[in-house]
Amino acid sequence: xxxxxxxxxxxxxxxxxxxxxxxxxxxxxxxxxxxxxxxxxxxxxxxxxxxxxxxxxxxxxxxxxxxxxxxxxxxxxxxxxxxxxxxxxxxxxxxxxxxxxxxxxxxxxxxxxxxxxxxxxxxxxxxxxxxxxxxxxxxxxxxxxxxxxxxxxxxxxxxxxxxxxxxxxxxxxxxxxxxxxxxxxxxxxxxxxxxxxxxxxxxxxxxxxxxxxxxxxxxxxxxxxxxxxxxxxxxxxxxxxxxxxxxxxxxxxxxxxxxxxxxxxxxxxxxxxxxxxxxxxxxxxxxxxxxxxxxxxxxxxxxxxxxxxxxxxxxxxxxxxxxxxxxxxxxxxxxxxxxxxxxxxxxxxxxxxxxxxxxxxxxxxxxxxxxxxxxxxxxxxxxxxxxxxxxxxxxxxxxxxxxxxxxxxxxxxxxxxxxxxxxxxxxxxxxxxxxxxxxxxxxxxxxxxxxxxxxxxxxxxxxxxxxxxxxxxxxxxxxxxxxxxxxxxxxxxxxxxxxxxxxxxxxxxxxxxxxxxxxxxxxxxxxxxxxxxxxxxxxxxxxxxxxxxxxxxxxxxxxxxxxxxxxxxxxxxxxxxxxxxxxxx
Numbered sequence: 001x002x003x004x005x006x007x008x009x010x011x012x013x014x015x016x017x018x019x020x021x022x023x024x025x026x027x028x029x030x031x032x033x034x035x036x037x038x039x040x041x042x043x044x045x046x047x048x049x050x051x052x053x054x055x056x057x058x059x060x061x062x063x064x065x066x067x068x069x070x071x072x073x074x075x076x077x078x079x080x081x082x083x084x085x086x087x088x089x090x091x092x093x094x095x096x097x098x099x100x101x102x103x104x105x106x107x108x109x110x111x112x113x114x115x116x117x118x119x120x121x122x123x124x125x126x127x128x129x130x131x132x133x134x135x136x137x138x139x140x141x142x143x144x145x146x147x148x149x150x151x152x153x154x155x156x157x158x159x160x161x162x163x164x165x166x167x168x169x170x171x172x173x174x175x176x177x178x179x180x181x182x183x184x185x186x187x188x189x190x191x192x193x194x195x196x197x198x199x200x201x202x203x204x205x206x207x208x209x210x211x212x213x214x215x216x217x218x219x220x221x222x223x224x225x226x227x228x229x230x231x232x233x234x235x236x237x238x239x240x241x242x243x244x245x246x247x248x249x250x251x252x253x254x255x256x257x258x259x260x261x262x263x264x265x266x267x268x269x270x271x272x273x274x275x276x277x278x279x280x281x282x283x284x285x286x287x288x289x290x291x292x293x294x295x296x297x298x299x300x301x302x303x304x305x306x307x308x309x310x311x312x313x314x315x316x317x318x319x320x321x322x323x324x325x326x327x328x329x330x331x332x333x334x335x336x337x338x339x340x341x342x343x344x345x346x347x348x349x350x351x352x353x354x355x356x357x358x359x360x361x362x363x364x365x366x367x368x369x370x371x372x373x374x375x376x377x378x379x380x381x382x383x384x385x386x387x388x389x390x391x392x393x394x395x396x397x398x399x400x401x402x403x404x405x406x407x408x409x410x411x412x413x414x415x416x417x418x419x420x421x422x423x424x425x426x427x428x429x430x431x432x433x434x435x436x437x438x439x440x441x442x443x444x445x446x447x448x449x450x451x452x453x454x455x456x457x458x459x460x461x462x463x464x465x466x467x468x469x470x471x472x473x474x475x476x477x478x479x480x481x482x483x484x485x486x487x488x489x490x491x492x493x494x495x496x497x498x499x500x501x502x503x504x505x506x507x508x509x510x511x512x513x514x515x516x517x518x519x520x521x522x523x524x525x526x527x528x529x530x531x532x533x534x535x536x537x538x539x540x541x542x543x544x545x546x547x548x549x550x551x552x553x554x555x556x557x558x559x560x561x562x563x564x565x566x567x568x569x570x571x572x573x574x575x576x577x578x579x580x581x582x583x584x585x
Contacts, residue, residue, distance in 0.1 A: 208283045
């Protein structure tokens, strides 16, 4: 049985493929289109998944879409009758419904192949919960999904056991933690889809001096639920300008003038970040955590299990995730690599597999390497196609004999202060670069953030860079001994270690770590191990291989990024490209 899973007509469009319940391929559309968070129908991702599996569209048995316009229909009708929202808002929802119902025709037309599969629509949060629990290592766990909105709900929870997960309760439109955070992100002058992580990075620079105001905007009840004060939000009654069609997703202003009356004038995107805005960012994160932990504690009380599987866009709030053990009764956490809407493709596919197969077994996602890989010949051809530019910049290309030499040369360059592009194996699934499409640097250098931002990233100075650490060294360097394979949790770095790794230590002494095992990624592990042998530090600074674009997918994009930036070295398959020695700081 071959199942194609889709997140379509939304930001972070994606596709995956299951064969007899086993995940064999998964990728986000943005990596092929080269537009961040690409929204629409993931035709390129579908095409690649089929090609990777060596099959045609006609061999797909079922297509699972992580949205169902029929879900929560009674709630929708009741809301329309009670609130009487803008007619354009209702018409927009009807148009979206029609688009989703044309999946079969869209696929057949886009791929020019016959379509024989049965299409299944899986309610948005059911897909999220399935993507978390059914891919987790847990036999039993509470499952929680928190995001903006999907199928008229923002939050859902249930219990996962064996090969199934229930949806026992929801919080419905118009109340949403995701909308709360997104609206305040816009207010703080970060207007782009997905900019919430900037608020997380800014929050430790301020103090939570605006909690009185935050508790007016978002109210948390004793039972773990929450409500927005709708005076501050436009979405309950007005049509928000969303763009989900074949390009970068955009979201219109979510807040009303009442928010500025409460908090003062909004920040424009080019304005300096004054102390007031830093304090509001801190207050937003604190308020989110207050509501989030109230919800988690209520869920734990209901089910009494200590394992938590977490999904939804809000599950990418790695700062809050790192405090779950401290602020709730949960003791083990699993957050899927693509916890946001992209991951719904896998959740929808796993849900349909469970319904149709009645199988008791399910795959555990222990790594995130489900995307395209490229042969040595393909890498060589890509280099030869750019040979004139490579030579013009004085770069030297060498083929390294033996993997140990490859790791040794790369680790030595990192230890000497080089910025090294690392392109290996299958591309990562999810938003994080996890050692196959990464830029790696020396975490010991206090100036490395500035070097990276000057040479490549050009991003805000308050945003931290992440450490990737050998799994066995975690407890020695961090105040945890948890598995964090997908860089989804932030933990405090031990106080005595912070001065040793300043470039990955945030202003509050924390780091968003990735734990690396030999089994999950032998090459990246070997690179870090070689760096450890030279420096005594069992980690590297790891940031995504890109420059204000989606993470690189193909060798051509890795070469483009290397040649147009100040990167010192590119390790791509068995080849190393070096700039002249003066490029290494």
